[in-house]
Amino acid sequence: AQSVTQLGSHVSVSEGALVLLRCNYSSSVPPYLFWYVQYPNQGLQLLLKYTSAATLVKGINGFEAEFKKSETSFHLTKPSAHMSDAAEYFCAVSAYSGAGSYQLTFGKGTKLSVIP
Amino acid sequence: SAVISQKPSRDICQRGTSLTIQCQVDSQVTMMFWYRQQPGQSLTLIATANQGSEATYESGFVIDKFPISRPNLTFSTLTVSNMSPEDSSIYLCSCTRRGRFPTSGVHSYEQYFGPGTRLTVT
Numbered sequence: 001a002q003s004v005t006q007l008g009s010h011v012s013v014s015e016g017a018l019v020l021l022r023c024n025y026s027s028s029v030p031p032y033l034f035w036y037v038q039y040p041n042q043g044l045q046l047l048l049k050y051t052s053a054a055t056l057v058k059g060i061n062g063f064e065a066e067f068k069k070s071e072t073s074f075h076l077t078k079p080s081a082h083m084s085d086a087a088e089y090f091c092a093v094s095a096y097s098g099a100g101s102y103q104l105t106f107g108k109g110t111k112l113s114v115i116p
Numbered sequence: 117s118a119v120i121s122q123k124p125s126r127d128i129c130q131r132g133t134s135l136t137i138q139c140q141v142d143s144q145v146t147m148m149f150w151y152r153q154q155p156g157q158s159l160t161l162i163a164t165a166n167q168g169s170e171a172t173y174e175s176g177f178v179i180d181k182f183p184i185s186r187p188n189l190t191f192s193t194l195t196v197s198n199m200s201p202e203d204s205s206i207y208l209c210s211c212t213r214r215g216r217f218p219t220s221g222v223h224s225y226e227q228y229f230g231p232g233t234r235l236t237v238t
Contacts, residue, residue: 041234042231043208104159104161108158
């Protein structure tokens with residue numbers, strides 16, 4: 001069984017400030033971890049993912065996340081927030097069983113607001 | 117990346133009616149998924165649809181309420197039957213495909229999502 005907990009349903013940051021969105025996971029097998037972004041009235045877009053390679057993962061739009069096994073965390077960060085980063089962010093965990101057979105379990109999401 | 121389109125993008129339906137949502141992928145994929153995102157909530161998997169076999173439903177979802185078709189490797193439909201206001205949600209189609217993530221160059225299976233169908237039941 002696997003689950004994801006995102007701390008904070010709503011985070012506000014000033015433009016130019018650090019973005020930190022928290023995600024903790026639980027998984028009975030080595031996990032694959034993902035961050036997705038959903039802009040208003042749009043589908044989900046993959047930001048980045050961890051697949052047991054480097055623990056620090058760089059994604060699109062300047063985001064990165066660090067996999068910390070000891071803390072079962074996969075927090076998303078960006079050094080300097082931009083107005084266009086305002087969106088909802090979902091952390092997801094997947095236990096990959098081969099041949100494309102796996103299931104994503106999503107967290108409840110964190111809505112990021114960027115204040116000018 | 118996979119390009120997924122959905123029709124309709126949104127609809128307002130009356131209680132007791134049914135709506136069929138279409139999902140088209142720009143290339144052949146093995147696995148397709150249907151998710152529901154209720155207002156202010158995260159995504160919940162409804163079912164997994166593989167071509168040539170019956171869809172596999174998650175706990176809490178049944179075929180009579182959410183019949184799914186998967187006639188070929190690029191297309192699937194989800195029907196929301198006998199709708200009630202509780203069915204008002206965004207319904208998202210998704211697929212997996214082997215690809216290479218742009219920043220790492222690592223090959224793996226990735227999951228892509230369509231833009232969603234926003235359903236309001238009155």
